[in-house]
Amino acid sequence: MAEPDNLRHTTMALSDGSGAMPALGFGTLIPDPIATRNATKAALEAGFRVLDTAERYRTEKEVGEAMQEVFKAGKIRREEVFVITKLWNTNHRPERVKPAFEASLKKLQVDYVDLYLIHTPFAFRPGDEQDPRDASGNVIYDKTVTLLDTWRAMEALVDEGKCKAIGLSDVNLEQVKEIFEAARIKPAVVHVESHPYLPEWELLDYCKKNGIVLQAFAALGHNSEPKLLEDPIIASVARRVNKTPAQVLLAWGIQRGTALLTTSKTPSRIKENFDVSTLPENAIREISEGIKLRVRLNSVVETGVPGFIPRANKVEKATAATVQE
Numbered sequence: 636m637a638e639p640d641n642l643r644h645t646t647m648a649l650s651d652g653s654g655a656m657p658a659l660g661f662g663t664l665i666p667d668p669i670a671t672r673n674a675t676k677a678a679l680e681a682g683f684r685v686l687d688t689a690e691r692y693r694t695e696k697e698v699g700e701a702m703q704e705v706f707k708a709g710k711i712r713r714e715e716v717f718v719i720t721k722l723w724n725t726n727h728r729p730e731r732v733k734p735a736f737e738a739s740l741k742k743l744q745v746d747y748v749d750l751y752l753i754h755t756p757f758a759f760r761p762g763d764e765q766d767p768r769d770a771s772g773n774v775i776y777d778k779t780v781t782l783l784d785t786w787r788a789m790e791a792l793v794d795e796g797k798c799k800a801i802g803l804s805d806v807n808l809e810q811v812k813e814i815f816e817a818a819r820i821k822p823a824v825v826h827v828e829s830h831p832y833l834p835e836w837e838l839l840d841y842c843k844k845n846g847i848v849l850q851a852f853a854a855l856g857h858n859s860e861p862k863l864l865e866d867p868i869i870a871s872v873a874r875r876v877n878k879t880p881a882q883v884l885l886a887w888g889i890q891r892g893t894a895l896l897t898t899s900k901t902p903s904r905i906k907e908n909f910d911v912s913t914l915p916e917n918a919i920r921e922i923s924e925g926i927k928l929r930v931r932l933n934s935v936v937e938t939g940v941p942g943f944i945p946r947a948n949k950v951e952k953a954t955a956a957t958v959q960e
Contacts (some may be wrong), residue, residue: 651793664694674898675701688743698752702718724758769924775959805935811841835929872918
C-alpha cells in the first residue's frame with residue numbers, strides 16, 4: 636500500500652521560538668461578508684489551518700465569527716488554527732500600533748494572534764480614513780514615521796504575549812534586510828506576491844538563509860492577466876500528474892520552500908485546493924526553469940495602495956495601481 640502524501644500538512648518552523656506555521660493557508664480577502672464567513676468555515680472544515688486576514692480587508696469580524704462557530708462545534712480547537720492579521724498603513728505611528736492590534740483581536744474574538752504583519756512598508760496619514768487622499772486624489776503619506784519605528788512597536792506586542800510572531804508584508808529585499816539587521820525580534824515571516832511569473836528567488840534565498848518563512852500571496856495569479864492557471868507548462872504538468880493547474884501551482888510553491896495562500900468562495904474549490912500532493916522533481920524543475928515570463932500582478936510594493944481591495948469611492952487615477960493586495 637502506498638504511503639500517504641502529506642504535502643498538504645507541511646509545516647514551517649518560525650524564528651524566535653514562536654512555533655510552526657502550516658505551509659498551506661487560506662486567504663480571506665473576499666468582498667461579501669456572508670461569503671467570507673461561509674468560506675472561512677468551509678476552509679477550516681476542508682483542513683486548512685492557516686487563516687489570513689487584515690484590518691484593511693475588513694473581514695476580521697466575519698473570520699472571527701466563522702472560527703467561533705467551528706470551535707463551538709468541538710471538532711477544531713483554537714490552538715490548532717494559525718491566525719494571521721495585519722497592521723494597516725494609517726496605524727504605523729508607534730502609539731497607534733497597540734490600539735489597532737487590540738481592535739483586531741476584538742473583531743477576531745481571540746485572545747492572541749499567531750502572526751501580526753505590517754501590511755505594507757508605507758505609512759499613510761493617521762486617522763480613521765484607510766485611504767487618505769488629497770484634493771487631487773493622491774495618497775497622503777506620513778513622513779514622520781519610519782518602518783523601523785513601527786517595527787519597534789510590533790516587538791512590544793510580542794513582549795506582551797498576545798502576539799506570537801511578527802513579520803513584514805509587501806516589502807522588497809532591501810527593506811527586509813534593513814529590518815532584519817536592526818531588529819531585536821527578527822521577522823518570522825515575509826508575506827509577498829510570488830508565483831512562477833514572480834518567483835522572487837533572491838528574496839526566498841535570503842529568507843531561507845536567515846530563518847524567515849516566505850509566504851506567497853496570489854499563488855494562483857489572483858485571476859489576473861496573464862492567467863497563470865492557463866500557462867501551457869502548468870497545464871501540461873497538470874495533465875501529466877492528473878491534478879488541476881491550481882493544485883500543481885500550490886504543490887510547486889510548497890516544494891520550493893514557501894508557505895502560500897489560496898482563496899475561494901466555493902466549497903468544492905476550497906476542498907480541491909487543499910488536496911495537494913507532491914509533484915515529481917522533474918515537474919518542479921520544468922516549472923521553475925521553463926517558465927520565463929516575469930510579471931508582477933500587484934504593485935502595492937511601490938505605492939502601498941490596495942488594489943485587490945476596490946477603492947471605496949470607485950474613483951481610480953491612472954497613477955494608482957489596479958491590482959494590489
